[in-house]
Amino acid sequence: MTQHLPVAAAAAQSTSNKGLTIGLFVALVAVTLVITLWARRSTRGTGGFYTGGGQFSALQNGIAISGDYLSAASFLGIAGIIALSGYDGFLYSIGFLVAWLVALLMVAELLRNTGRFTMADVLAARLRSGPMRTAAGVSTIVVSIFYLIAQMVGAATIVGQLLDVKGASAQIWTIVGVGALMIVYVVVGGMKGTTWVQIVKAVLLIAGAAMMTLWVLAKYGFDISHLLGDAATASKKGDAFLQPGLKYGSTDGWSKLDLVSLGIALVLGTAALPHVLVRFYTVPTGRDARKSVNWAIGIIGVFYLMTLVLGFGAAALVGTATIKEKDPSGNTAATLLAEHLGGGAGTTGGSLMLAFVAAVAFATILAVVAGLTLTSSSSFAHDLYASVIRKGRATERQELVTAKIAAVVIGAVAVALSIFARDLNVAFLVALAFAIAASANLPAILLTLFWKRFTTVGAKCGIYAGLVSSIGLVLLSPICWGGATGTVHAVKLTAAQAKDCGVEASSKQVGNATALISCTTTAPIPLQNPGVISIPIGFAAAVLGSLVGSRRRRDQESDRRGFEELEVRALTGVGR
Amino acid sequence: MIDPAASSRGDTPWIGDDPRFTELRATYRRFVFPMTAAFLLWFLAYVLCSAYARGFMAAKVVGNVNVALVFGLLQFVSTFGIALAYGRFAARRLDPLAAALRSVAATHPTVPAPAGRGGDQELTENQA
Numbered sequence: 001m002t003q004h005l006p007v008a009a010a011a012a013q014s015t016s017n018k019g020l021t022i023g024l025f026v027a028l029v030a031v032t033l034v035i036t037l038w039a040r041r042s043t044r045g046t047g048g049f050y051t052g053g054g055q056f057s058a059l060q061n062g063i064a065i066s067g068d069y070l071s072a073a074s075f076l077g078i079a080g081i082i083a084l085s086g087y088d089g090f091l092y093s094i095g096f097l098v099a100w101l102v103a104l105l106m107v108a109e110l111l112r113n114t115g116r117f118t119m120a121d122v123l124a125a126r127l128r129s130g131p132m133r134t135a136a137g138v139s140t141i142v143v144s145i146f147y148l149i150a151q152m153v154g155a156a157t158i159v160g161q162l163l164d165v166k167g168a169s170a171q172i173w174t175i176v177g178v179g180a181l182m183i184v185y186v187v188v189g190g191m192k193g194t195t196w197v198q199i200v201k202a203v204l205l206i207a208g209a210a211m212m213t214l215w216v217l218a219k220y221g222f223d224i225s226h227l228l229g230d231a232a233t234a235s236k237k238g239d240a241f242l243q244p245g246l247k248y249g250s251t252d253g254w255s256k257l258d259l260v261s262l263g264i265a266l267v268l269g270t271a272a273l274p275h276v277l278v279r280f281y282t283v284p285t286g287r288d289a290r291k292s293v294n295w296a297i298g299i300i301g302v303f304y305l306m307t308l309v310l311g312f313g314a315a316a317l318v319g320t321a322t323i324k325e326k327d328p329s330g331n332t333a334a335t336l337l338a339e340h341l342g343g344g345a346g347t348t349g350g351s352l353m354l355a356f357v358a359a360v361a362f363a364t365i366l367a368v369v370a371g372l373t374l375t376s377s378s379s380f381a382h383d384l385y386a387s388v389i390r391k392g393r394a395t396e397r398q399e400l401v402t403a404k405i406a407a408v409v410i411g412a413v414a415v416a417l418s419i420f421a422r423d424l425n426v427a428f429l430v431a432l433a434f435a436i437a438a439s440a441n442l443p444a445i446l447l448t449l450f451w452k453r454f455t456t457v458g459a460k461c462g463i464y465a466g467l468v469s470s471i472g473l474v475l476l477s478p479i480c481w482g483g484a485t486g487t488v489h490a491v492k493l494t495a496a497q498a499k500d501c502g503v504e505a506s507s508k509q510v511g512n513a514t515a516l517i518s519c520t521t522t523a524p525i526p527l528q529n530p531g532v533i534s535i536p537i538g539f540a541a542a543v544l545g546s547l548v549g550s551r552r553r554r555d556q557e558s559d560r561r562g563f564e565e566l567e568v569r570a571l572t573g574v575g576r
Numbered sequence: 577m578i579d580p581a582a583s584s585r586g587d588t589p590w591i592g593d594d595p596r597f598t599e600l601r602a603t604y605r606r607f608v609f610p611m612t613a614a615f616l617l618w619f620l621a622y623v624l625c626s627a628y629a630r631g632f633m634a635a636k637v638v639g640n641v642n643v644a645l646v647f648g649l650l651q652f653v654s655t656f657g658i659a660l661a662y663g664r665f666a667a668r669r670l671d672p673l674a675a676a677l678r679s680v681a682a683t684h685p686t687v688p689a690p691a692g693r694g695g696d697q698e699l700t701e702n703q704a
Contacts, residue, residue, distance in 0.1 A: 105608045
């Protein structure tokens, strides 16, 4: 069943692969630039820039939501985790999917009916505008930049692997190139251009994944049990490969709690991610927002089921050891599987499949970073500049120009930070972005929409407490302090890692050699994912701030009266 | 951001007092709150089993298919099911009420629809 071609043959063929892959990359970039230029002709004013005029259909927006959500991390990443750690990758994708029910039932429609451009619109519709826009704007920009850095650093690694180029300058040029393209998409095409790029990419991604899934299943005569058995055998971990626990919660009680924490943050974070929220504004009505989430749930769900087959398929057909050799984090599992399905390394079919999947992965990265840049520049221009700095005195034109300048500046900052962070292990930033969204944004959004006694002070407390506690907990976690403990067992060090950490290679002191601050000091809090602590802190601060924080009765009264009006608008869509 | 007219609304009837609005809100909440609690608990049960009940999750059901895989796939089934159910429920029970209330707001200017949506207010401020 499994056929491994000699590595030497692969090396000899890598030049023609590279040519093909680069050719497809260039073609895709050309297509997206044409879309962007086309979108520019019909994009007018701030509404056009922020939401594409709110004129996308539910199906189009549903596909775009799926595109935004199925980042390279969830396509290559989840398939990779499944290929290396088996079942635990599936656990990730379940959290990512179930999360959409929170968005569907409690957020999408109500948000669309009460806001226009940004997350802050909803809070400002009921509570005091200035402090709400400042808090929500800060949170939006922080979450988006963390997410952006994770995507861009990931992009540098992935593109390097796909094109088989290594070294610092290749990584830096990849980051700069991705950054420049995303700024062009956003500044020229606005939301309309960004959304169409997202739709094209999502269709390619889903078509590619569907083809590979059917291919893998056909190889096993559509016998799932047989596929699972082969994967378990090939992984050399046996049945454990098909059970939870190889990656998460494998040591002591803290690591099990960490798994629960991750699950909670994934489920509660999605519905409060700013770049997901702004997607609900690109359709005409609340009803369309609901329908687009339903489309997205269908597409994302089916996609994750396909990654399950792809991940186990890669483990069974390519082999866990081969995948790990190419990239220890497993990001190349999907591309190696594509090459294998096409006929193996060195064959024309193999090269074609590899180039196709690599180009789709590249398009994925470009589309997702463009969406993030658009979200954060919109929030800067609409919330911080127009409402807080200019206090509503800016003209629409000034706001639009500011949004475009903000896109360039935020893009440049993200490029600079990503270049600085390119050697760090930044995968945790995605989980951190979900944790911040769940701890800071979700309490504010839900309590604004559903709790009569919520106040401006409460919202401020919730947002800032959630933001500070989730970042603070990560600063105290094994991500920053890598000393070996009962939770994070000592790892085998390479010579280079031992030198970086300043210990002997035989040392048993180091649990995380890529810790950001010190790899020998023990972390004060052994949790990698802050959610299980920071989400309750965010909700508690929001509730307590509302109950005890507002001294002035008049403010409390006006915050509560605003609730009745918000509720009518949220549920009926009146006033739209 | 408060509707300047709201404080003087006093006894003026508005949509918020319409019995159909009360019904809309109650219908919406009766579906959404219990359903949200249910799927969150159902997911939590799954995560807790993955962390703490590994023997149970490892039990084989058919061939190499174990409880963990079936439990995970059931999360997909329940998510699809709830999404479809809510879509149909909203179209049948919520949308007609909301549409009726919107047409009341459009045809009776004396029954003030709450103005002052975040963005609108800013536009007026811009023009001022």
